[in-house]
Amino acid sequence: MRSPQRLSLALACPDGGWPHEDWPAPDDRHVGRVVHLSRPFRVPEDVDVVVLRCTDPATSFPELLGAMGELGVPVIVISARRDTESVLDVFRGGGAYLVEGDYCTCLLSAAVLAATIGHTYLSPLACDAVREGVRRMSAAGTALERLRSLLSPRERQIMDLLSTGLGAQEIGLGLGLSEKTVRNNLSNIYAKLDARGSTDAVLRWLGAASVLRI
Template sequence: MSLTRVSPPYRELRTRPWHAIVLCCREPARELARLIAHVGHVVPPVLVISPAADPKQIGGAFRLGATSYLVAGDFNRSALSAAVDGTLHGHTHLSPRAASLLQQGGAEPPSAVEAAEGGEAPRRALSPRERQIMDLLANGFGAMEIGGRLSLTEKTVRNNLSNIYAKLGVRGSTEAVLLWLGITPRRGTSLG
């Protein structure tokens, strides 16, 4: 895999297909919209790296089609490598600060259109116990901590999480939390 630096207006992105894009910018929602406008075809997975630690910027980036989001200075080299590799394969990654901001309810609620199209579907698809588990997961608790709070074994929580992921049609905890918060992660679809 090779990396090529491109700058606005992103004309270089039209010359060949890309496997993934790493977008480093201060205003991710604005820059991602510009990037999408210039790509002009199916947009590959996008990893946003930004100093913007604003829930609206993070949520906006995901709504526009970002796959992953890292807040600058909130990750190490290993986490960056994992995020690039995961994003390349369509998996969602968040730095701890981005995850915390989204989990604290900073994401905008689904629009009226999203609600009409099933924005509440994730909650309805789960049993009351699974909703409890998702609420705790969305607040940053791990399987062992969730088990302790709900008097369940860690294995039972992990089994429940596997069932939840299957019901929600997601690949892991980050995608589940984003969906739970009303942010549908993009999966290689056309945004143009």
């Protein structure tokens, strides 16, 4: 029986093998069990996080979600695709997105842990893909700047870090603030952005809502 402090992880790789032989390590202090999935995706009910590495997220991600049904397990997608549509489709579906080659195993561990507490991680290139979509629409860019002007410089720093998947503790360490101070700032940010939580706030901060129809 696995320790309740260690996660059960499913690795779904429909288009090839898992590329990181050293992750997760057998003695990983966060991951206690790894299940490898292939098509058809049958996700065990006791899995905490699913990592989907695929060529085409537009096909594989909905397929995985359909197979999971009401299971409600957080999903992290890894793909070489870095276009706005691919990233947004996954993000809107509740999944995190890492662009192949745009992360290290340390960041992958951070993304897995963040997923278990409701944070949705985007690797830097995935964030760039969303921002590029916003830049393609000048009116949306103006609206985004107006939205961002509602926040103080410190709040903007916090949102830049939150949008890369960092949690309150990690943001505090990066900015020299206490975790409590960061959480208080996040509460103010959510109110100013009229956001329901961290994922909704990041969508608004990146201007994702304005590029959904691109």
